[in-house]
Amino acid sequence: MRRHLPLALAASLAVAFSPASVIAAAGPKQPSAVASIAGKPLSEAEFRKTATAAFDALEKQQAAQREQLKAQQAGELAATRERELRTLLDQRALDLEGQTTGRSGLAVLGDLQVTLVDEADVKGFYLEHQSQIQQPYAAIRDQIAEMLQNQRTDLETRRFTNGLWLKHDIKALDAPRRIDVPGFGPVRGAANAPITVIEFSDFQCPFCVRTVPEIQKLLATYPEQVRVVYRQLPLKTIHPQAQAAAEASLCANDQGKFWEMHDALFALNGKLQDSSYADLAAKLGLKADEFAACMSQHTHAKTIDADTAAADVAGATGTPYLLVNGRSLNGAASFNDLAMLVEDELVRLGLPSPVAVKVKPATPAVKPAG
DSSP states (O other): OOOOOOHHHHHHHHHHTSHHHHHHHHSOOOOSEEEEETTEEEEHHHHHHHTHHHHHHHHHHHHHHHHHHHHHHHHHHHHHHHHHHHHHHHHHHHHHHHHTTTOOHHHHHTTEEOOOOOHHHHHHHHHHTHHHHOSOHHHHHHHHHHHHHHHHHHHHHHHHHHHHHHHTTOOOOSOOOOOOOOOOSOEEEOTTOSEEEEEEEOTTOHHHHHHHHHHHHHHHHSTTTEEEEEEEOOOTTTOTTHHHHHHHHHHHHHTTOHHHHHHHHHHTTTOOOTTHHHHHHHHTTOOHHHHHHHHHTTTTHHHHHHHHHHHHHHTOOSSOEEEETTEEEESSOOHHHHHHHHHHHHHHTTOOOSSOOEEOOOOOOOOOOO
């Protein structure tokens, strides 16, 4: 039988024999000086005075790291809450729908007829990402098909269950984590759209190049539901032309052609040089003198600095950095990533998806004979 020590004695022993106590007792006594120079002691205070800058820099770095970790952990917690609440409410929606027909929630989910990926979908994805894939089509075809089918299944399931949320008056009251960033900048999409995507991007960033068609597809799929605001985040230390390209886009904006310049810059796939901007301005029919003066005077440098500062405050660590009604996506987001958030925002607002899903036709009840 185990015998227990009195709590006070146990606590005293725990302190006395803790690792820190043992080390303190066994270790050497801390010296009053950190060094000796020509027989004279160098005190801790003198040492700290000469090394103040180094210690201050380290303290700032560690404080920033702590804040970054804190934000990361908060984001992970919020994502877990959102995912688990979503799973619970989806199941309740399916169960409620099943009760109307005397079926299980799983049987209700079986009504969804997911659109199958075809060869054109697979081939199109391969051609669009061929430079990153770097494998023969035959070797990677099945993996692409499986990935695309999984994405489509997830998205159409989201739309299906969202419809059930609206039908059975299910609402998620636990708000997702949002980052408040003003939507200043050139806009694409319906002015009164309920969902705003803020895109911090860099014209020389390869991941940003890959995101452009995904955002264009998002706008085509949700023409009345989504608007996109472009904000500048040139990573000047690694992309030498990023700042100039950002200025060129805003100089084009002065003449009403931001999006034309945006598309033309990204079409160069990051292969920008000093002569690119005047050449593109000429092709777009911009007034050459006004454009040249805008570029040479760096008219929009402060706007770009303000966008960069806003991205820093929002927690951007690279490009592209996207906010869907304040909900962040880091890196090269796919259409599926964006659409999943858009669909979630729509159902939270009590709005139906503009994209219908296919369900099995209802089987008419068989009337008894006679």
